[in-house]
Structures are given as structure tokens and as C-alpha cells.
Amino acid sequence: MRQTDPVFKAFPGSTRAGKTAMLRVLSIGKLMSGMHGALSVIELIAVRLWQDIHDLVESLDGALSAPGPEFGPGAREAARTLLMRLKLRQAAWRSAAGPVPLTDVKALARGLPERVGIDASPLDPGSVFAPATGRIVLNLLLLAAESLPSGGIIMLAGSVDDLFIRLAGPAAAWPAGLALCLSDAGAARSALTEQPGMQLALTALLAREAGLRLSMLISPVSRTEPPMLRLGG
Numbered sequence: 001m002r003q004t005d006p007v008f009k010a011f012p013g014s015t016r017a018g019k020t021a022m023l024r025v026l027s028i029g030k031l032m033s034g035m036h037g038a039l040s041v042i043e044l045i046a047v048r049l050w051q052d053i054h055d056l057v058e059s060l061d062g063a064l065s066a067p068g069p070e071f072g073p074g075a076r077e078a079a080r081t082l083l084m085r086l087k088l089r090q091a092a093w094r095s096a097a098g099p100v101p102l103t104d105v106k107a108l109a110r111g112l113p114e115r116v117g118i119d120a121s122p123l124d125p126g127s128v129f130a131p132a133t134g135r136i137v138l139n140l141l142l143l144a145a146e147s148l149p150s151g152g153i154i155m156l157a158g159s160v161d162d163l164f165i166r167l168a169g170p171a172a173a174w175p176a177g178l179a180l181c182l183s184d185a186g187a188a189r190s191a192l193t194e195q196p197g198m199q200l201a202l203t204a205l206l207a208r209e210a211g212l213r214l215s216m217l218i219s220p221v222s223r224t225e226p227p228m229l230r231l232g233g
Helices: 016-031 035-065 075-093 102-111 131-146 178-183 185-191 195-209
Strands: 116-119 152-159 162-168 214-217 228-232
Touching (some): 075 102, 075 131, 102 116, 102 131, 131 152, 131 162, 131 195, 131 228, 178 185, 178 195, 185 195
Parallel strands (some): 116 152
Antiparallel strands (some): 162 228, 214 228
8 A cells, every 4th residue: 555545645644734734843842942842842742643643544444444335445454554654653752651562662563664674583572662762762663664765674683771773675774964963962953844854853852862872883794784773782
């Protein structure tokens, strides 16, 4: 199911208007004084926005599943795909509510684009991330998915306290400005209202606010591969 399909276009979360609305939310946050204030207002408005869209799509899913006229091919799949994508973004953008088991991360990763998967096999299956760490891991999944425009695999390795994220795909590349946003909070705040850098900036600022080190590691074996990201350590 492609995002160009009619069912996707019916909802703000998957349209240019929806993206513009989110950029306005981020613009409001940027005007707040201090990084914490900006992130707090982003959390409040983004969660409410996604909750409203989620409720709408859930109602659509219920209507499509009810007995009655047959809908076009893929309509139910489209509604359920939207629900999974919304659940991932809700979990990533709202305030951390509690520890995040690896099993939850895998379940929420079903909301990633169809051609993007995750490989967390090197991690202990019983791994449980601390609330703030788990939230940043979900944001890293969103960032990594944007960095795999032709699809691919997001690989997670290490441990809950020292996590490594690697990209594998035909066009895998972290967004430009990644290193700068990770090292400079001012640059990250400036990138919040730039659509291509929004997820990058938000991820960097959330890690900084949580006091977690997020850094880049260049592979000593192949410099043609995208750098790994390291969370913690």
C-alpha cells in the first residue's frame, strides 16, 4: 500500500497539509524560551494532534470491518497501516510513560514504512529500555526509516545502556546535518522547523534533554557505509 493511495490522502498525517500543520506546531515550540519549554509544547500539541487522527482512523477501521457494502481492495489494510504508523508516532512523541520492553519496540516498528524492517536479534530478547531511552529508540527508528528511502534494514545491537544503530539498504544515508545537530543544540533547535530535518532535530534534542549521549561512529572497515549511531555508552 503506497502513501499515494486515496485512503492515505484522506488524513492529515499523510498529506502535505498535515506535515505543514506539524511544522507549525514545531514553530510554536521554537518560540518558547529554552529547550525544555520548546519540547514540552511540542509534546502536548503533537500528542493531541495524533490522538485526534488516531481516533478518526480507528473509527474508519471499525466501519470498514462492519458488515455492509464491500469497500475497494486494500481499504482495510490502508486503515490498519495508518493505525500502526500513528501508534508508533504517538509512542515516540509523547512523554515517556514507563519502561519500554524490546518486544514493544518490535511491535511498534510495524508502523515503519513497508520496505523498512528492523533486526534486533543481537539484543537480549528480554531487554527493557528505561522510559527516556525507549522513547529515543523509537525516534531513532523513525529517523532511520527516513534515511532508507529505497527500503532496507535498521539493525540494533549492543545493550539497553549502550545501543548501536546501523543502516543497511541500497540508498542508506543519514540526513545531512546529523553530526552538527548531535553536537550543537542551537543547530538542532534551528532545524526543528525545517521539514527534512525535523525528526533529526527532535531526536537529537530529546537525547540531550534526557542526558543521554547520542554520537556517530565511522566504520573502520568501510568508510562507504553510513556511520553507526551510538546511544549511551
